[in-house]
Amino acid sequence: MLEKLFRLDNKVIVITGATGLLGRKHAEAVACYGGIPILLDLSQQAVDELANELNDKYKVDAVGFTIDITDEEAIEGNVKQLVKKFGKIDGLVNNAANNPKVEDSEKVNFSRLENFPLDIWDDDIAVGLTGSFLCAKHYGFAISKNPNGGSIVNISSDLGLIAPDQRLYAKDGVDESLQNVKPVTYSVVKSGLIGLTRYLATYWAEKNVRCNAMCPGGVENGQPGEFLQEVSRRIPMGRLAQADEYQGALLWMLRDASSYLNGSIIAIDGGRTSW
Numbered sequence: 001m002l003e004k005l006f007r008l009d010n011k012v013i014v015i016t017g018a019t020g021l022l023g024r025k026h027a028e029a030v031a032c033y034g035g036i037p038i039l040l041d042l043s044q045q046a047v048d049e050l051a052n053e054l055n056d057k058y059k060v061d062a063v064g065f066t067i068d069i070t071d072e073e074a075i076e077g078n079v080k081q082l083v084k085k086f087g088k089i090d091g092l093v094n095n096a097a098n099n100p101k102v103e104d105s106e107k108v109n110f111s112r113l114e115n116f117p118l119d120i121w122d123d124d125i126a127v128g129l130t131g132s133f134l135c136a137k138h139y140g141f142a143i144s145k146n147p148n149g150g151s152i153v154n155i156s157s158d159l160g161l162i163a164p165d166q167r168l169y170a171k172d173g174v175d176e177s178l179q180n181v182k183p184v185t186y187s188v189v190k191s192g193l194i195g196l197t198r199y200l201a202t203y204w205a206e207k208n209v210r211c212n213a214m215c216p217g218g219v220e221n222g223q224p225g226e227f228l229q230e231v232s233r234r235i236p237m238g239r240l241a242q243a244d245e246y247q248g249a250l251l252w253m254l255r256d257a258s259s260y261l262n263g264s265i266i267a268i269d270g271g272r273t274s275w
Contacts, residue, residue, distance in 0.1 A: 005257035008035030011150075012086045013254065014139050015039055016069055016131070017096030019046040021221060021243055022155070026093050029247035030254070031058040038082060038089075039064035040096070069096055069131035075138045082142070089142040090150040091254050094135055094193070097128035097155075100183040109178045121185055128189030129196075136200055140209065149208025151254045154197045156213045158269040160190030168230055190215075194265050201263030210262040212253050217269030219243050236271030 013030045017023040018039035027037040031054040039047040039062060047064025054062040065081075067074050082089055100111075100120065108115050136152060143150035164182035171179065193213060200211035218231060220240040232239050249268055252258050267273045 006033060006251050006255050008033045008090075008251070008255055011035045011090040011254075012082065012088060013037055013091040013093065014082070014089060014135070015093045015095055016067075016135060017041060018064070019043065019050055020095070021219060022216070022246065023095050024050060025243050025247055026095060026250055027054060027062070029251050031055075031060045031062055033251055033255075034058075034060070035091075035254075036060055036086065037062040040067040040069065040078075042066060042068065069135055070126045072134050072138075075134050079138050079142050088146045089139055090146060090148070092135060092139045092143065092150075092152045093155065093250070093254075094132040094152070095155045096131055097189055098124045098185070100124050100185045109180065111181050111183050112177070112179070113181070113184050116184055120183075124183075124185035124189060128185070129192045132193060132196060136196065136211075140200065140204065140211075144204045144207045144209050149204075149210070151258075152200055152209065152211040153250060153253045154193045154211065154213045156193040156197070156215045156265070157186070157190040158215050158217045158267055158273050159187050160194050160213075161215055161265070161267060161273050163187065165234060168227065168234075197265065198263050205262060210258075212258070212261055212264045212266065214246065214249060214253065215265060215267040215269065215273075216246050217241055217267075217272050234272060234275070235269070236274060239270065241268070241270065 008030055013035050015023060015026050015037055018027050019041045027039055030037045037054060039050055041047050044066040051062040051064040054060060065078055067078055110117055132154060140152055166181045169180040197211050197213040218240045246268060
């Protein structure tokens with residue numbers, strides 16, 4: 001019994017943003033434990049390559065789709081495809097989001113709140129928050145029709161729980177108006193996902209559809225050494241995460257090992273939000 005708590009054998013798990021840094025790790029974890037990763041992203045070549053890699057390594061039936069998660073008709077069509085092919089959907093990982101970056105000029109820093117462009121705000125909210133809502137609306141509804149229920153995991157962030165420390169991005173000798181900051185949309189999207197999580201946790205609970213949020217801390221991914229040193233000083237464990245350090249938690253949240261976990265917001269950040 002215990003050895004099966006983390007297994008995902010033949011569980012159909014939809015993963016948005018599947019070919020990104022963490023999305024790939026989520027998909028690998030699902031496949032490694034016998035699940036069927038449904039890989040959604042914007043490049044068909046990228047999702048096909050990842051599906052082939054997972055199928056060859058883990059002997060699963062991963063499949064990739066080019067889906068714009070802000071396109072409700074595309075999502076509805078994909079749900080029908082999956083139900084026709086597999087007969088059910090068991091889980092959803094709302095992982096897709098923009099990593100907001102804006103181009104600056106010598107005179108204007110567009111990452112700053114006072115200069116932040118409305119069109120980038122709209123796009124970041126559409127992908128990170130509206131897209132997650134639409135996926136929950138349609139994939140989540142399909143999960144609610146599954147007699148065994150299932151699990152929705154929203155990938156938030158430690159910056160959905162605390163404000164970004166803008167001092168990390170400051171540079172000596174640069175005028176305040178040109179200093180880089182973490183853009184506002186990242187915090188707004190990740191905080192919004194926490195609210196969505198709590199709503200969904202109560203919405204289909206009677207049908208055994210659980211919803212929880214993971215709040216990962218930063219991942220080491222080639223950042224400058226000075227930045228890594230500064231951010232590590234703000235983390236009790238003294239370092240950023242490796243990309244594969246969230247896989248165990250994801251498996252736990254998706255499977256029977258967490259069968260009574262619902263509406264929880266779990267920070268996995270080396271203790272950063274404890275300070």
